[in-house]
Amino acid sequence: MLAKLRLFARLALVRPRFAAGYVIVVVVTILAILAPVIAPFSPTEADSLSFLQPPSSAHVFGTDNVGMDIFSRAIYAPRIDLTIAILGTGLSALLGGSLGALVGYYSSGQGIRVWLSFALMRAADVLQAFPIFVFAIALVASLGQSIQTVVLAIAFVNAPIYLRLMRSQVLSIRSMRYVEASQVNGLSDFQTIIRHVIPNAMGPVLAQLSINVGWGIVLTAALSFIGAGVRAPTPEWGSMIAMGFQNVVTGQWWPSMFPGTMLAVTVFGFSLIGASIEVLADPAKRRLLLTDVRLRDIARAAKTAKRASLGQG
């Protein structure tokens, strides 16, 4: 573990932007976990005597138009946003990735499997063409406004992405020799897919996961902004921005600025993590990165040796 951490630290020095991503996400996660301890006020109790107070020592981020403390709500919000985004994205990866593996494995040949693959791809086209907000509002109208509805909306909208990604990976992998070998060894299609195809196709999927988690947070916020997300007064960045943005024109910028900034920074962090996974998951890019690390180590060692020799001299 320690060796891996040292390697990670060296990687971070070579690619500081990767490290920044992990730091951001870790900090946000810690805030979410420790929010009940850190938050000075309840995130859901209105206090009309303190409405629209600017940032001060009493209320670090100020208060909103019903007197709720913005700092407390902003650090509670990741509990909702991260949960929804991770659950929704995970569900979409599971659903889309599984279907994509099947579609990719059976997309050639004959029989009903081919037709089913074709039908699934067309269904994915239809789903992906559907405007997300219209789809989410329709879900809210039928299922009611809740965290579960938002998770489902994110899962359904993102599933086609993983379906296509996994399918394209499997299309190239299924003709590999090791897949043939597993079939020759008597493994069933299902066993081959699970043991050999999916693990080797996961690289781009993992990279996409991180980016989609960031996108899921934005989507959650956007759905809350239009009233199709979580219920008030659940602390959530999008609903906080929605409640606060109309105050900007009259000079009360803080109700939407602070949650907006935290939202942007968190999504940025996930994007950076996604970029790092893309590099680490690709063997060729990983080799190049490690080469850079070694070159850096060599340069440091040479510098140290030079200083030592000059000192002795």
Next chain:
Amino acid sequence: MSDQFTRMKLGPSRRRFLQTVARAGGAAMLPASFGMGEAFAQGANDTLVIAAPATPQGLDIEFDVSLGSIDSLGALYEYMLGYEKIPDPNAPDAQREDTSVHADKPNNMALRGRLAEAWEVSPDGRKATFKLREGVVSNWGNPFTSKDVKWTWDRKFNAKGQGLFQTAVLGLTSPDQIKIEGDHAISFNLDKPSPILLKQQCNLANPIYDGTKCAAVGASDDPWAINFLKNDSAGFGPYRLSQLVRGQQAVFEARSDYWDTKPAMKRVIMREVPQSASRFSLLQGGAVDIAQFLQPREMEALKSEKNVAVDAVNASYMIWLELNAKIAPFDNIDVRRAVNLAIPRDEIIRTIYYGYADPQTAPMPYIYPMVDKSFFSYQYDLAKAKALLDKAGVGKGLSTTLSYNAGDPTQEPIALLIQTSLRQIGVELTLEKLPAGVFYENVTKRAKPMIFYLDSPWTPDPGYSLYLYFNSKSYVNYSNYNNPAVDKLITDGLATLDNSVRMPTYAEVQKTLMDEAPWGFIAYPKYTLARKANLKGFTYYSSNNLRFQDFTRS
């Protein structure tokens, strides 16, 4: 090293691409920004530019009572009667309709003739005859006659829209009750006397149509010109519709052949600006003359602007909670009373309305005659509220849902304040935010236990208002309130012209309603208008709309 190569390979071309896009985007913005400025810039002094939340979706009051539509009605159409105007006590530059009871005036009302030059009500109150004004022509050039009035009221029976309520509330059961007495005379013949017959002639919901034009365009497949009147007008008002681009703007031109004083504003542009923050900015920047329906906080911010004036007048608006008497726990009268005791009205008015509202202390608008606020007994008292909940047997762990309109920015914060307050007495409210279309569907379906409603009865009469919301057969009785004794009192009060009988009758109704609390009474929001300081003539109407012909520039 490979990354350096990659940067070399992609970097310059990517940089060049981004630079090109930025330059192209900037160049594209320039004409757009000039275009926008031109679109909003004011022309002559006789052009009125209004930033409105919406353009009219339909121009037919029978089917559309949205904001943009009701402002258009007052410009395009004329009415049989109107109220005299008096200065508003709260806004020095404003006037308002005089809807008070005047024992020294004919019919006890301060009315003035519009399309009706004179009128007479029979001693038994069952027949009203109107002598119609001669020499009036419509925007299509057709002369105004009694046939137009007849056609208008016949349409109410046949178009199957809100006109059915207008006829029912007068006790009209057949078009035959409206009789042509001559080219310029018409009579309304009622089975019972109606104290609101003359008031209904002033109601924005009862414009007079050019029956000749409507009959000509309707033909056999649309005899009531429903399709035509949705998109155009056929009336005797001071303006004609020049352009309607839904979602963008509506343009009205003053008519040179209008029978009354020609409007000072020859041209009116109603521009759709959905966000109140944008309307605020446009007025602040001088790009528009009026910014409609700003948030209370924005009105407050505009007070300090030199070239802007803010008017706030007492209005017929009411905002309340429908407590559904058919859905638990609001089928219990003590629970409804407890909710009323726990509504923090003063907090709501201070925090959400910035003082642009008054506490609702009666089940009808506080500006209407015969309102009685003495029966209000729901001063904020959580201990009393808790005791009532205990008495109702729901003292521990009561939870229910409060639904509100996502399209109304005041409702969510009000809901939050009510939720916090009720939590203190052990009531947990789940707040349900509904998109506007879904919200109104749930209101009309009476599907929710607790839901906000903001409305105003347009006829300034206690019988009209109480019938509308509390008669058990009324379509608008969204709280499912059902009290046969109250039904009878409301109906009795609508069948006599004698105010000495009506007043105690409606006092009894109001007392019962306040006691039985079918609503969570919240506030009377004021009607506010943010305008350029040199724009004069604002008049408040109980239908809460603007009439462009009132405005002049000083």
